[in-house]
Amino acid sequence: MESNQPTLAELIEALPKEYQDADERVPARTELVQILGELAGKPVPTGRFTRMWSLGTLQAKIAAAYLAWWLRSGFQDADGKRRGLDETHVAAALQVLSRMVYLRGAVMKLGQVMAHWPNVLPAPFSEVLGRLHSQAPPMHFALLREHMCRELGADPSEVFDEFEPEAFAAASLGQVHRARIKGSSQRVAVKVQYPDIARTIRDDLRNLKASALGLRLSGDWNNLQKQFDGIQRMFEQELDYEQEAQFQEAARTCLAGQEDLVVPRVHREHSTKRVLTTDYLEGTHLDAFLATNPAQSLRDRHGAQITRASMRLWYRERLVYADPHPGNYLFLPNGKLGLIDFGCCHRFSSEEFEHVLETERAAFSNDDARLVAALAQSCDMRVEDLDEQRLGVLRAYCDWVWAPLRTDEPFDYGTPDQYREGIRLYGEFVKRRWIRSQPVNVWLTKVFFGVRAMLTHLGARVAYGKIMREETLV
Amino acid sequence: MRVTKETQQETRRRLLEAARGLFAEQGFDPATTREVAKRANVANGTLFNYFASKEALGAALILVAAETARAEFETKRRAGESLAEILFAWVAIQLRHLEPFRPWMSEVLDAGSSLLLYPTEADETDAQRFRRMHLDRVATWIQGSTRSAENPLDLHLYWTLFLGVIEFWTRDASHNQEATLALLDRSISLFTRGITEGPQES
Numbered sequence: 003m004e005s006n007q008p009t010l011a012e013l014i015e016a017l018p019k020e021y022q023d024a025d026e027r028v029p030a031r032t033e034l035v036q037i038l039g040e041l042a043g044k045p046v047p048t049g050r051f052t053r054m055w056s057l058g059t060l061q062a063k064i065a066a067a068y069l070a071w072w073l074r075s076g077f078q079d080a081d082g083k084r085r086g087l088d089e090t091h092v093a094a095a096l097q098v099l100s101r102m103v104y105l106r107g108a109v110m111k112l113g114q115v116m117a118h119w120p121n122v123l124p125a126p127f128s129e130v131l132g133r134l135h136s137q138a139p140p141m142h143f144a145l146l147r148e149h150m151c152r153e154l155g156a157d158p159s160e161v162f163d164e165f166e167p168e169a170f171a172a173a174s175l176g177q178v179h180r181a182r183i184k185g186s187s188q189r190v191a192v193k194v195q196y197p198d199i200a201r202t203i204r205d206d207l208r209n210l211k212a213s214a215l216g217l218r219l220s221g222d223w224n225n226l227q228k229q230f231d232g233i234q235r236m237f238e239q240e241l242d243y244e245q246e247a248q249f250q251e252a253a254r255t256c257l258a259g260q261e262d263l264v265v266p267r268v269h270r271e272h273s274t275k276r277v278l279t280t281d282y283l284e285g286t287h288l289d290a291f292l293a294t295n296p297a298q299s300l301r302d303r304h305g306a307q308i309t310r311a312s313m314r315l316w317y318r319e320r321l322v323y324a325d326p327h328p329g330n331y332l333f334l335p336n337g338k339l340g341l342i343d344f345g346c347c348h349r350f351s352s353e354e355f356e357h358v359l360e361t362e363r364a365a366f367s368n369d370d371a372r373l374v375a376a377l378a379q380s381c382d383m384r385v386e387d388l389d390e391q392r393l394g395v396l397r398a399y400c401d402w403v404w405a406p407l408r409t410d411e412p413f414d415y416g417t418p419d420q421y422r423e424g425i426r427l428y429g430e431f432v433k434r435r436w437i438r439s440q441p442v443n444v445w446l447t448k449v450f451f452g453v454r455a456m457l458t459h460l461g462a463r464v465a466y467g468k469i470m471r472e473e474t475l476v
Numbered sequence: 477m478r479v480t481k482e483t484q485q486e487t488r489r490r491l492l493e494a495a496r497g498l499f500a501e502q503g504f505d506p507a508t509t510r511e512v513a514k515r516a517n518v519a520n521g522t523l524f525n526y527f528a529s530k531e532a533l534g535a536a537l538i539l540v541a542a543e544t545a546r547a548e549f550e551t552k553r554r555a556g557e558s559l560a561e562i563l564f565a566w567v568a569i570q571l572r573h574l575e576p577f578r579p580w581m582s583e584v585l586d587a588g589s590s591l592l593l594y595p596t597e598a599d600e601t602d603a604q605r606f607r608r609m610h611l612d613r614v615a616t617w618i619q620g621s622t623r624s625a626e627n628p629l630d631l632h633l634y635w636t637l638f639l640g641v642i643e644f645w646t647r648d649a650s651h652n653q654e655a656t657l658a659l660l661d662r663s664i665s666l667f668t669r670g671i672t673e674g675p676q677e678s
Binding site: 141147153197201 | 552554655
């Protein structure tokens with residue numbers, strides 16, 4: 003495993019091209035390279051688990067580098083004076099990152115999130131992150147066993163007839179083991195969270211927020227804080243396996259009528275805040291599925307399943323399945339689709355749901371004033387404050403989101419250009435620092451890009467609009 | 477009247493049970509040896525024939541729990557375990573068995589009469605047994621793992637880490653003391669790397 007770890011040179015090579023080609027005069031770049039160099043030579047002193055350290059180090063390093071690049075990219079068009087000021091801020095941010103030893107868990111998680119957004123990042127960068135994610139080394143069995151013993155109140159051998167000591171999958175902030183419940187033939191997947199990682203991440207987010215206070219990234223500070231609080235809730239929720247169990251059970255009930263969609267049953271008696279036991283599904287993930295060179299009809303079928311699952315949860319359960327990345331779908335041997343991770347979900351509030359519906363109604367109403375009002379609300383702005391330039395990009399972005407919905411015909415997701423266009427438009431917001439937004443948009447954006455990334459990977463043709471209309475009528 | 481060995485053992489057991497209950501109900505500080513003796517139905521002066529102090533009572537309870545933990549540890553050994561895994565399980569299982577005493581263990585430690593630190597004459601035997609039991613096993617595993625001659629400094633370092641973890645654990649407010657598990661894992665990992673790979677670069 004160790005020999006497959008990327009080297010520092012590979013990591014730097016994998017940085018976004020814009021960053022590598024940055025002007026040598028830019029002090030932030032020099033500083034970043036220095037920090038990377040320093041970090042390469044020493045273990046992460048703050049990570050709790052030595053065996054996680056190499057992962058944390060590499061992943062955190064590259065995530066920090068990307069964060070710095072992202073900060074820089076926001077003011078490429080600024081004038082010289084402004085750029086100089088921002089460079090100072092970036093240098094300060096890098097120092098903070100360095101002092102905080104790259105934010106430990108939070109940045110590690112950030113790296114994972116980035117890895118799940120193919121094409122948002124340049125391909126080599128994304129591939130390296132993906133490789134890091136899949137290489138999460140496991141907790142040793144003695145630690146895992148003691149941790150489970152405290153959580154479940156009994157040794158794994160007393161609760162399970164079989165418990166595989168080697169993890170078969172890395173999970174967000176934990177690892178997953180195959181097991182069989184005592185006295186039952188049912189095979190289960192037992193997800194165990196790394197002990198103390200929840201507190202570490204909370205500390206990191208608190209520190210990150212404190213450091214961001216000094217940066218004053220924009221005049222929209224209050225809005226940015228609201229968004230940050232939303233992201234913080236997203237992280238905290240993902241750390242709570244009891245919450246995940248609730249979402250999973252709600253999704254299982256919601257999708258019960260759809261026989262080709264499978265949500266594993268939760269075993270509450272063997273689950274806690276840190277341990278989640280569910281039925282084990284035998285299937286393959288996206289890469290292995292694609293390696294079988296599946297027929298177009300099968301790709302389309304699975305694409306439709308992914309879309310329908312997302313839509314039905316969205317409209318019927320008001321639940322956003324917000325982390326639709328390849329690791330969370332299983333292609334089952336009988337043509338069914340399994341959904342296996344509900345750690346990153348969001349339940350719409352009545353107000354949020356009404357806002358989402360109103361935006362959709364406005365989009366299909368041919369009433370431009372209504373649409374502009376909905377978009378302004380989405381940006382947490384008044385209509386009169388929404389300038390033409392911003393409105394133009396917003397319209398283009400919405401066209402991109404809604405294009406597949408405007409027809410009942412299958413939409414071909416197999417062309418990467420279509421996906422890249424969405425990324426380009428989203429990048430416009432980042433580049434122009436138009437960061438003012440309703441906090442719920444963090445979730446919506448994850449779904450828009452996550453589901454489409456899956457469909458693009460699959461090369462599927464899906465009647466997205468038809469499925470949406472069927473599900474809104476359900 | 478001659479007191480038989482069995483009677484002595486029974487009296488000692490009653491005193492320990494009484495102390496366990498009182499410390500759990502009232503806390504270590506408020507409980508008195510007089511109350512322990514009363515609950516055990518033993519004359520106050522007799523208690524001191526068995527335990528020199530309240531702290532010695534606490535230390536004896538800790539020792540009993542550690543011996544129970546050792547029995548559990550033996551049943552959980554697996555083939556092919558690394559030194560780090562063995563040491564982690566060795567300590568972690570003990571901490572779990574010592575959990576009922578966690579609220580007041582640090583007070584016993586601070587009192588300076590702890591079997592872990594400075595055993596008094598009265599509980600010296602218990603203390604020596606505890607340390608010998610603990611460190612003899614550790615020394616065996618270290619020797620088996622490193623194939624080198626025993627280095628007394630290794631055990632000294634180990635004992636320091638062990639006491640550090642104990643001290644952290646007594647104040648650990650995290651869920652199920654998971655922060656202690658993480659700290660223990662890190663400490664054991666540092667220790668085993670140190671003795672198998674030599675000094676680490678800082």
